[in-house]
Amino acid sequence: MSSQSTHAACYWVPLFALRCEMLRQPELAAAACALLAPEGRRVWQVSPLARRFGVTSGLTLSQAIGLCPTLKLCEPDPVHYDERSAALVAALHRVSPVIEPVELGRVFVGVDGLERLHGGPAAQLAMIRAAAQAFGGGHERLGWGKGKFTAWVAATRAAPGEGVVVPPGEEAAFLAAQPLFALPLDADTHRRLRQLGLRTLGDLTALPEEAIVAQLADGRRLWRLAAGKLVEAVRGQEVPEPIVAGVTFFAPVSDRPMLERALDRLLERALRDPRRRGWRVELVRLRAELERGASWLAEAVLKDATADPERLGLPLKTKLRERPPVGAVERFAVEFAVFAPGTTELQLFARDASAAARAGRRRALRHASREITLRLRRPMLYRIIEIEPWSRIPERRYALIDFEP
Numbered sequence: 001m002s003s004q005s006t007h008a009a010c011y012w013v014p015l016f017a018l019r020c021e022m023l024r025q026p027e028l029a030a031a032a033c034a035l036l037a038p039e040g041r042r043v044w045q046v047s048p049l050a051r052r053f054g055v056t057s058g059l060t061l062s063q064a065i066g067l068c069p070t071l072k073l074c075e076p077d078p079v080h081y082d083e084r085s086a087a088l089v090a091a092l093h094r095v096s097p098v099i100e101p102v103e104l105g106r107v108f109v110g111v112d113g114l115e116r117l118h119g120g121p122a123a124q125l126a127m128i129r130a131a132a133q134a135f136g137g138g139h140e141r142l143g144w145g146k147g148k149f150t151a152w153v154a155a156t157r158a159a160p161g162e163g164v165v166v167p168p169g170e171e172a173a174f175l176a177a178q179p180l181f182a183l184p185l186d187a188d189t190h191r192r193l194r195q196l197g198l199r200t201l202g203d204l205t206a207l208p209e210e211a212i213v214a215q216l217a218d219g220r221r222l223w224r225l226a227a228g229k230l231v232e233a234v235r236g237q238e239v240p241e242p243i244v245a246g247v248t249f250f251a252p253v254s255d256r257p258m259l260e261r262a263l264d265r266l267l268e269r270a271l272r273d274p275r276r277r278g279w280r281v282e283l284v285r286l287r288a289e290l291e292r293g294a295s296w297l298a299e300a301v302l303k304d305a306t307a308d309p310e311r312l313g314l315p316l317k318t319k320l321r322e323r324p325p326v327g328a329v330e331r332f333a334v335e336f337a338v339f340a341p342g343t344t345e346l347q348l349f350a351r352d353a354s355a356a357a358r359a360g361r362r363r364a365l366r367h368a369s370r371e372i373t374l375r376l377r378r379p380m381l382y383r384i385i386e387i388e389p390w391s392r393i394p395e396r397r398y399a400l401i402d403f404e405p
Helices: 016-024 026-030 061-067 078-092 121-131 148-157 171-176 187-195 201-205 209-215 219-227 256-271 309-322 353-376
Strands: 007-012 033-036 043-046 072-074 099-103 106-110 141-146 163-165 243-253 279-290 295-306 329-341 382-386 398-402
Touching (some): 007 121, 007 148, 016 026, 016 043, 078 099, 106 148, 121 141, 121 163, 141 171, 148 171, 171 201, 171 219, 201 219, 209 219, 243 256, 256 309, 256 329, 295 309
Parallel strands (some): 033 072
Antiparallel strands (some): 099 106, 279 295, 382 398
């Protein structure tokens, strides 16, 4: 099987972190409960029973308890959730080598070629469910279809513990009946489309593609996803296993300078691991096991993958200062979770200085574009192209397309 797959199965456990707590504390299953956010004292994930009282994600503790006085609040254990998520991915690797995790509790499985091993789509979903039965607890939802988007929407339509299969060729008909929020839209765009009277993906695709492109920054991709014409493949990556370097303190430590010095030593040790040769680090995590069984987790996604310990440590130290662990640290660990091949040097063997300068400018543009997208949650840089320069109508002469340096 290749490292990517056109047909996909989506395995999804809603409220994955809260489900992890329910597996550790079975009494929570029958109670109105909520999980606190790892950052800030607000509600993060809410059980169905608590939602009946009006408790929603993002509320403060006083607001949540005011709505539901019997609400049980759970302290977050992000290290445990991350370990369970990694174990889920490892379990699904036993079914297919093409695995693409998206978030906690949501993983895409490439299924091209699996029919020879496990049978048709229904049999493949049964095999996936059996491989991950320890993680869903009967709450998992599965979807099968051509492309990740169709598989994801199918999973959202499935009942708990069940799966929905979209047969090949029926993607457009299936998607047309789905609600508009199935698309990856920001709140402003969703509200704007609702005000236009659009309720389903079929309503959106009934409009001309070019009209959506003219109105929305990512209009072409959204329209083609809704129409079932854009198939995004599941992409598996052959990368090293996560590299972890940790230290256990003889006595619990709460002194921040000492923790920062320990972080520097752990980064140096992890970078010397032989498995990291030829790879740069894109995502680094800092874990802390605290007294009384609590935990703390900080994560940094680097704009440019690197193997420089100072660049790796700077964002982690910033989070350590801004949001320190609530309690003394018994064990400290650094994890390199996502890698990128190659090096970051500019074109050292460029034939002339201007070629290296052009490469540097293009890289700077890429960095600026990516930072704007991360901060504003949508692309805001565009390029003007000629469409009909002979037209008398200015709007038809030129068009805006997303700027991709």
